[in-house]
Amino acid sequence: xxxxxxxxxxxxxxxxxxxxxxxxxxxxxxxxxxxxxxxxxxxxxxxxxxxxxxxxxxxxxxxxxxxxxxxxxxxxxxxxxxxxxxxxxxxxxxxxxxxxxxxxxxxxxxxxxxxxxxxxxxxxxxxxxxxxxxxxxxxxxxxxxxxxxxxxxxxxxxxxxxxxxxxxxxxxxxxxxxxxxxxxxxxxxxxxxxxxxxxxxxxxxxxxxxxxxxxxxxxxxxxxxxxxxxxxxxxxxxxxxxxxxxxxxxxxxxxxxxxxxxxxxxxxxxxxxxxxxxxxxxxxxxxxxxxxxxxxxxxxxxxxxxxxxxxxxxxxxxxxxxxxxxxxxxxxxxxxxxxxxxxxxxxxxxxxxxxxxxxxxxxxxxxxxxxxxxxxxxxxxxxxxxxxxxxxxxxxxxxxx
Amino acid sequence: xxxxxxxxxxxxxxxxxxxxxxxxxxxxxxxxxxxxxxxxxxxxxxxxxxxxxxxxxxxxxxxxxxxxxxxxxxxx
Numbered sequence: 001x002x003x004x005x006x007x008x009x010x011x012x013x014x015x016x017x018x019x020x021x022x023x024x025x026x027x028x029x030x031x032x033x034x035x036x037x038x039x040x041x042x043x044x045x046x047x048x049x050x051x052x053x054x055x056x057x058x059x060x061x062x063x064x065x066x067x068x069x070x071x072x073x074x075x076x077x078x079x080x081x082x083x084x085x086x087x088x089x090x091x092x093x094x095x096x097x098x099x100x101x102x103x104x105x106x107x108x109x110x111x112x113x114x115x116x117x118x119x120x121x122x123x124x125x126x127x128x129x130x131x132x133x134x135x136x137x138x139x140x141x142x143x144x145x146x147x148x149x150x151x152x153x154x155x156x157x158x159x160x161x162x163x164x165x166x167x168x169x170x171x172x173x174x175x176x177x178x179x180x181x182x183x184x185x186x187x188x189x190x191x192x193x194x195x196x197x198x199x200x201x202x203x204x205x206x207x208x209x210x211x212x213x214x215x216x217x218x219x220x221x222x223x224x225x226x227x228x229x230x231x232x233x234x235x236x237x238x239x240x241x242x243x244x245x246x247x248x249x250x251x252x253x254x255x256x257x258x259x260x261x262x263x264x265x266x267x268x269x270x271x272x273x274x275x276x277x278x279x280x281x282x283x284x285x286x287x288x289x290x291x292x293x294x295x296x297x298x299x300x301x302x303x304x305x306x307x308x309x310x311x312x313x314x315x316x317x318x319x320x321x322x323x324x325x326x327x328x329x330x331x332x333x334x335x336x337x338x339x340x341x342x343x344x345x346x347x348x349x350x351x352x353x354x355x356x357x358x359x360x361x362x363x364x365x366x367x368x369x370x371x372x373x374x375x376x377x378x379x380x381x382x383x384x385x386x387x388x389x390x391x392x393x394x395x396x397x398x399x400x401x
Numbered sequence: 402x403x404x405x406x407x408x409x410x411x412x413x414x415x416x417x418x419x420x421x422x423x424x425x426x427x428x429x430x431x432x433x434x435x436x437x438x439x440x441x442x443x444x445x446x447x448x449x450x451x452x453x454x455x456x457x458x459x460x461x462x463x464x465x466x467x468x469x470x471x472x473x474x475x476x477x
Contacts, residue, residue, distance in 0.1 A: 045446070045448035062448055064448040080452075127474065144426060145425070147426050188466075188468070192443075194436065197428050197435060198435055200441065202443055206466045206467075250443055252443060254440075266463070266467065274463065276461065278463065286440060301463060325459075325462050331460075388460075392456055396448060
């Protein structure tokens with residue numbers, strides 16, 4: 001831009017605006033209502049989780065600690081571990097059963113100024129063939145006499161994907177010829193609204209974009225071929241980009257007696273053609289020092305456009321996938337939990353403690369993913385549809401200080 | 402500056418000025434005791450809900466839109 005009279009360019013943030021616009025903007029900022037938020041409680045949780053189903057066992061510890069520093073800052077640190085032992089239908093078909101450990105650390109901070117809360121965080125996850133780094137940022141504003149909380153969030157993630165191979169000596173190493181990357185971005189908007197003295201509403205929207213290597217390097221498609229079991233395996237070919245939209249609404253109601261019921265619904269769609277509906281109903285009932293929870297979750301999805309359980313021939317189309325996460329299926333999860341609150345006599349710095357147990361049973365019924373392991377008996381494409389039943393167990397100790 | 406931009410900024414100014422006269426909360430602070438009860442929290446035990454979300458997201462095509470952030474992994 002050419003400036004007259006030897007004037008220096010304005011700093012970039014306001015340089016493109018006229019004096020009228022700058023004045024208006026300044027007024028908007030100055031007169032914006034000063035409102036406030038609430039920081040999380042000082043609390044620590046230690047959890048042990050177990051997932052068992054589909055010949056996969058995943059278990060491990062999780063730790064989450066939150067501590068306020070002064071009146072305006074809250075810090076969070078966490079650790080999570082998955083010890084995986086897998087002989088799933090996928091690895092039996094196109095890979096080898098394996099054991100591995102995934103470790104994840106996370107740190108975060110929330111800073112409160114007036115009725116605005118700023119959040120920032122970092123998550124690092126690593127396993128022998130996958131490293132992921134995620135950062136996230138949020139701004140939250142309480143409004144209208146604290147009946148409304150509006151939160152905007154952004155997250156960014158970078159993944160490095162490797163593929164393990166077995167050496168002649170039987171050791172697992174990263175395949176030196178395979179190293180891929182994937183990048184992810186997420187933009188979210190959340191609203192929490194107190195509707196009446198007994199009802200609170202939550203609305204969330206998130207736009208996600210994924211770019212890079214988005215397939216699973218161990219899984220393969222299959223296509224019809226004569227002889228043998230009637231099919232041949234080949235590498236999957238995924239698009240390098242995906243854009244997803246997810247919207248959810250939650251409604252929580254305090255019943256006429258001391259208990260709460262929650263209804264949730266989420267709609268998801270993406271540019272791969274996956275459309276999913278999730279509905280959940282939760283009931284919470286306190287009784288003396290106990291809190292009992294019950295939940296019922298229903299999930300259904302349509303398969304991705306380029307998914308097929310069995311392609312008619314090799315190189316049938318430009319993108320081809322057989323990941324069952326992209327198949328058409330529905331699932332039902334039934335869950336129950338119990339929490340017992342107690343105090344430790346003589347330990348004054350602990351305000352309260354609880355021991356918690358939760359069990360969920362997951363039942364997945366696939367509509368177009370067949371048990372290819374029995375193709376020799378039924379013929380390729382005629383195998384029974386695959387079903388997955390899994391038990392998910394959590395036990396954790398929580399302390400407030 | 403275009404008419405559209407002026408109108409937008411003027412609208413923002415009006416909205417901000419309206420904030421000076423904050424709407425009267427229809428649920429008074431003394432009527433909100435139920436929301437102080439932990440059973441009314443959308444996320445009473447984050448350590449548990451983050452884990453369950455991770456379990457579902459590694460087995461389903463859908464992800465996001467729940468208001469929580471999880472780390473990436475090759476968990477499929």
